[in-house]
Amino acid sequence: MFGFILRRLIVTIPMVIIVVSLTWGLIRLAPGNFYTGEKKIPPAIEKNLREKYGLDKPWYVQYGKMVWNIVRLDFGTSLKYEGQSVNSILARTLPVSATLGFLAYLLALFVGVTAGTIAALKQNSRLDYSSMALAMLGISLPNFVLGPILVLIFSLTLYWLPPTRWGGFPSLNLILPVITLSAVYMAYIARLTRSGMLEVLRADYIRTARAKGLSEKAVVLRHALRGGLMPVVSYTGPALAFLIAGTVVVERIFVYPGLGTYFLNACLNRDEPLIIGIVAFISISVLIFNLLVDIAYGFIDPRIRY
Amino acid sequence: MNGRNGNILEVRDLRTYFQTEDGTVKAVDGVDFELKRGETLGIVGESGSGKSVTNLSIIRLIPDPPGKIVSGEIIFDGQDILLLKTEEVRKIRGKRIAMIFQDPMTSLNPFMRISRQLMELTELHLGYTRDQAYEHAIKMLETVGIPDARSRVDSYPHEFSGGMRQRVMIAMALSCEPELLIADEPTTALDVTIQAQILELIKSLKQETGTSVILITHDLGVVAGMTDHIIVMYAGKVFEQARTRELFATPGNPYTKGLLRSVPDPTSEQGALYQIPGLPPDVAHLPPGCPFAERCERAEDICRREFPPFVALTPDHHSLCHFAEEVYSTSKREREARAGARSQEQVLDLE
Numbered sequence: 206m207f208g209f210i211l212r213r214l215i216v217t218i219p220m221v222i223i224v225v226s227l228t229w230g231l232i233r234l235a236p237g238n239f240y241t242g243e244k245k246i247p248p249a250i251e252k253n254l255r256e257k258y259g260l261d262k263p264w265y266v267q268y269g270k271m272v273w274n275i276v277r278l279d280f281g282t283s284l285k286y287e288g289q290s291v292n293s294i295l296a297r298t299l300p301v302s303a304t305l306g307f308l309a310y311l312l313a314l315f316v317g318v319t320a321g322t323i324a325a326l327k328q329n330s331r332l333d334y335s336s337m338a339l340a341m342l343g344i345s346l347p348n349f350v351l352g353p354i355l356v357l358i359f360s361l362t363l364y365w366l367p368p369t370r371w372g373g374f375p376s377l378n379l380i381l382p383v384i385t386l387s388a389v390y391m392a393y394i395a396r397l398t399r400s401g402m403l404e405v406l407r408a409d410y411i412r413t414a415r416a417k418g419l420s421e422k423a424v425v426l427r428h429a430l431r432g433g434l435m436p437v438v439s440y441t442g443p444a445l446a447f448l449i450a451g452t453v454v455v456e457r458i459f460v461y462p463g464l465g466t467y468f469l470n471a472c473l474n475r476d477e478p479l480i481i482g483i484v485a486f487i488s489i490s491v492l493i494f495n496l497l498v499d500i501a502y503g504f505i506d507p508r509i510r511y
Numbered sequence: 512m513n514g515r516n517g518n519i520l521e522v523r524d525l526r527t528y529f530q531t532e533d534g535t536v537k538a539v540d541g542v543d544f545e546l547k548r549g550e551t552l553g554i555v556g557e558s559g560s561g562k563s564v565t566n567l568s569i570i571r572l573i574p575d576p577p578g579k580i581v582s583g584e585i586i587f588d589g590q591d592i593l594l595l596k597t598e599e600v601r602k603i604r605g606k607r608i609a610m611i612f613q614d615p616m617t618s619l620n621p622f623m624r625i626s627r628q629l630m631e632l633t634e635l636h637l638g639y640t641r642d643q644a645y646e647h648a649i650k651m652l653e654t655v656g657i658p659d660a661r662s663r664v665d666s667y668p669h670e671f672s673g674g675m676r677q678r679v680m681i682a683m684a685l686s687c688e689p690e691l692l693i694a695d696e697p698t699t700a701l702d703v704t705i706q707a708q709i710l711e712l713i714k715s716l717k718q719e720t721g722t723s724v725i726l727i728t729h730d731l732g733v734v735a736g737m738t739d740h741i742i743v744m745y746a747g748k749v750f751e752q753a754r755t756r757e758l759f760a761t762p763g764n765p766y767t768k769g770l771l772r773s774v775p776d777p778t779s780e781q782g783a784l785y786q787i788p789g790l791p792p793d794v795a796h797l798p799p800g801c802p803f804a805e806r807c808e809r810a811e812d813i814c815r816r817e818f819p820p821f822v823a824l825t826p827d828h829h830s831l832c833h834f835a836e837e838v839y840s841t842s843k844r845e846r847e848a849r850a851g852a853r854s855q856e857q858v859l860d861l862e
């Protein structure tokens with residue numbers, strides 16, 4: 206177990222460097238520079254800027270410095286938010302995005318597992334069909350459509366909830382963004398739970414449990430749920446990666462000062478250190494999260510040993 | 512409270528159908544049998560003949576949908592199980608009627624410790640405390656011959672071999688001292704050597720506890736030394752029923768004869784076994800006549816036209832066949848010939 210975790214952590218380092226190198230290459234490939242803005246800059250100033258940020262050095266020196274920064278976990282200073290280190294920006298924006306993402310996943314888990322289990326138990330009933338139709342809708346409706354619709358209904362028409370802006374935790378401001386972000390996962394988890402539960406409910410050991418005279422509640426909660434939720438557990442790893450992509454859009458819609466908003470701005474501004482920093486941070490979190498999921502898997506299924 | 516005429520179980524005209532896209536599957540279609548307290552009944556037939564569905568019907572574990580018990584009576588200790596409320600059936604399941612299933616690899620919950628899976632039963636039905644249930648679980652594992660029971664009771668199923676898991680299943684089934692034990696092909700998934708051990712275990716536990724047993728198998732060789740009565744099933748129907756000795760000695764049905772010929776004979780060296788030609792019919796689309804007609808050596812035109820009668824050869828021996836009497840008397844003649852040959856051999860030996 207300990208050896209397994211150590212091995213996985215060591216593999217994380219080259220994987221993060223590969224992801225970041227690709228990002229770094231892509232930034233270079235695109236034409237223009239962070240100072241190529243609205244006005245033309247005199248050549249003398251351009252030369253100064255290039256010297257100041259090390260852009261006059263050969264590419265391998267720049268690349269080496271970037272990799273070294275990652276290994277040190279110190280991503281340098283932002284080009285656009287002057288005087289602010291990338292680390293301080295991460296520290297400031299992470300709580301916002303993490304709150305949003307965590308609550309969204311929790312909501313998705315709760316609603317999805319409940320709906321999926323009920324749908325599986327009442328297979329082919331009206332309840333099953335309607336919840337699965339709703340799930341289908343949730344999967345096909347993009348969050349940049351759902352968000353504005355919710356705002357239109359609950360803020361601009363009913364005046365129940367604030368339309369935008371971060372209000373800390375807990376606050377009413379969280380409700381609409383969390384729902385918007387979680388809709389897809391809710392729907393997806395509901396479908397995963399339903400199919401997982403349907404498969405387990407057909408298993409021989411469930412028949413054994415019934416033959417013991419256990420109540421339907423005990424059969425489902427004690428015997429079926431654990432096996433039925435395995436697909437949901439393995440989905441948690443990739444879900445985190447998608448959640449991060451989702452926050453970029455949702456934070457934009459609801460004007461949240463989160464990681465997603467800053468990432469988008471960094472890309473638009475070609476703020477290279479900030480882009481690299483955020484990409485590195487996200488890759489590390491995704492890899493660590495996947496590792497945690499695998500460890501959890503071993504705890505849930507006694508047949509799996511590392 | 513003894514059941515009528517000492518029967519622990521009477522199944523009357525049981526019909527269990529499944530609604531599938533392919534039509535109505537008449538998995539069990541008019542099955543009758545009874546089981547005396549303390550006796551063992553064998554249910555034999557090829558795969559798909561409705562043995563499992565018959566027995567799942569007894570404890571009302573047919574998945575609905577697609578299945579439904581359409582008609583019949585299942586009188587257990589004087590009570591018709593089909594008339595009981597679900598909660599009342601639950602009090603019978605696992606406590607008074609227990610089941611052992613075919614595949615011990617998949618019939619235990621892989622996520623749960625053996626101890627929990629055993630304790631669950633006595634806590635539920637006998638009101639045991641955790642400690643009592645735990646001690647009882649260990650005792651049951653010892654009873655079924657699991658060495659080191661105390662240290663292994665907290666294992667997970669995957670840490671046990673197939674034979675050991677089937678022993679756990681038996682321990683589980685016998686936890687609440689049921690009056691009826693239904694073993695559905697308990698040895699089919701196991702190695703030959705383990706098969707014999709498990710059968711021996713069931714036999715000795717049955718003798719100790721006096722439980723009535725239904726033993727299901729597709730292999731007549733398995734039931735020979737185990738049962739008092741046998742019913743032979745085919746396409747959801749009872750084709751023959753008799754006392755075990757009688758059925759082996761003088762079968763009254765061509766299908767039974769075919770099954771008997773396919774039993775491996777331990778005294779003969781030849782490896783090639785007889786097999787009844789063809790496959791069991793699709794019970795969703797049965798022809799009007801005898802369902803066995805396509806594969807039967809004895810079949811005549813009438814077999815394809817008319818459904819055969821259930822003929823009483825003796826008060827205790829029935830056969831579903833147009834030519835039951837004839838097949839029966841052939842069997843008797845064959846038996847006499849065999850007996851003659853044997854005494855001849857003895858005479859030759861003496862000379």
Ligand SMILES: Nc1ncnc2c1ncn2[C@@H]1O[C@H](COP(=O)(O)OP(=O)(O)O)[C@@H](O)[C@H]1O
Nearest residue numbers: 529536538557558559560561562563564577794
């Ligand atoms: N859940 C089900 N849905 C549809 N058909 C079923 C189901 N269970 C059993 N059957 C059908 O019932 C028939 C008898 O099956 P079964 O009792 O399991 O046979 P066996 O004698 O091998 O135990 C088979 O034709 C099978 O296909």
Ligand code: SF4
Nearest residue numbers: 801804807814832833
């Ligand atoms: S009724 Fe005809 S087909 Fe059916 S078992 Fe008898 S002889 Fe064979």
Ligand SMILES: [Mg+2]
Nearest residue numbers: 562563695696
């Ligand atoms: Mg079967």
